[in-house]
Amino acid sequence: MRSLRDFGNGVGFFLQGVGWVARNGRWWLFGLIPAVIAFAVYVVALIVLGTNALSMAEFLTPFADSWSWREAFRVTVALALFLGGLALAVLTFAALTLTIGEPFYEKLSAKVDGVEEADGPPWWRTLPRSIKDSLVTLGYVLLFTVPLFFLGFIPVFGQTVVPVIGAAVSGFFLTVELSTLGMERRGMLRKDRFRLLRRNLPVSLGFGVVVFVLFLVPLVAVVAMPAAVAGAAMMVRDRLAP
Structure with a gap:
């Protein structure tokens, strides 16, 4: 029961983020700029x-050339490839947007946090570290999502249980990305951030899963990104690392 309540609290932090950007429209517009740039990149990709x-599916399945139902099989593989690419786009959208817009979101997150931006090196000097952290997170994501991709072909199980597990995994790692600004402001390294989020798993999942579901809708992902950053700042400040 407590876990369910904590999950709801995680959802609540995102809604608080929505409320904050609704009251601060200038900051919402400010946070849209990098989200629009990242969205354009993903649309093209x-x-x-x-x-x-379909061509990729044919290349990957030469063993099916002699099958009478090879066309249907390859269409299924092509659809799975596209859906896998879409899922990966959702998972990496936050990371790319935060990387592109680090100066924007650092200011927004600090404003929500109610603090002045800490003195430190300029953002372009911290960019390599941010990219490295995002690549490490992406490695963890692939460690989970690649097996889930193949499990998705199992009848019934692949269409019921696997999507739920996938949403939970994706939600957790979205929380990892979105909470980075607030945690780094408190001097927390990557391993410490992961440990803290695992210790507060229901809250982390509640926040991340609702963001993941919304990010599945392309234009909603762009509009909701500033709110997700604001909500993550509140979650770090009020619950994870007060």
Whole structure:
């Protein structure tokens, strides 16, 4: 029961973020700029993937050349490739947007946190570390999502249990990315951030899963990104590392 309540609290932090940007429209517009840039990159990438998915499926399944139902099988593989690319886009959207817009979101997160931006090196000097952290997180994501991708072909189980597990995994790692600004402001290293989020898993999942579901809708992902950053700052400040 407590875990369910904590999950709801995680959802609540995102809603608080929505409320904050609704009251501070200038900051919401400020946070849209990097989200729009990242969205344009992903739109182009997904169009390319969609137009070449069937060719990729044929390349990956030469063993099916003699099958009477090879066309249906390859269409299924092509669809799975596109859906996998879409899921990966959702998972990495926050990381790319935060990387592109680190100066924007650092200011927004600090404003929500109610603190002045800490003195430190300029953002372009910390960019390599941010990219490294995002790549490490992406490695963890792939460690989970690749097996889930293949488990998705199992009848019934792949269409019921696997999506739920996938949403939980994706939600957790979205929380990892979005909470980075607030935790780094408190001097927390990557391993400490992971440990803290695992210790508060229901809250982390509640916040991340609702963001993941919303980010599945492309334009909603752009509009909701500033709110997600604001909500993550509140969650770190009020619950994870007060």
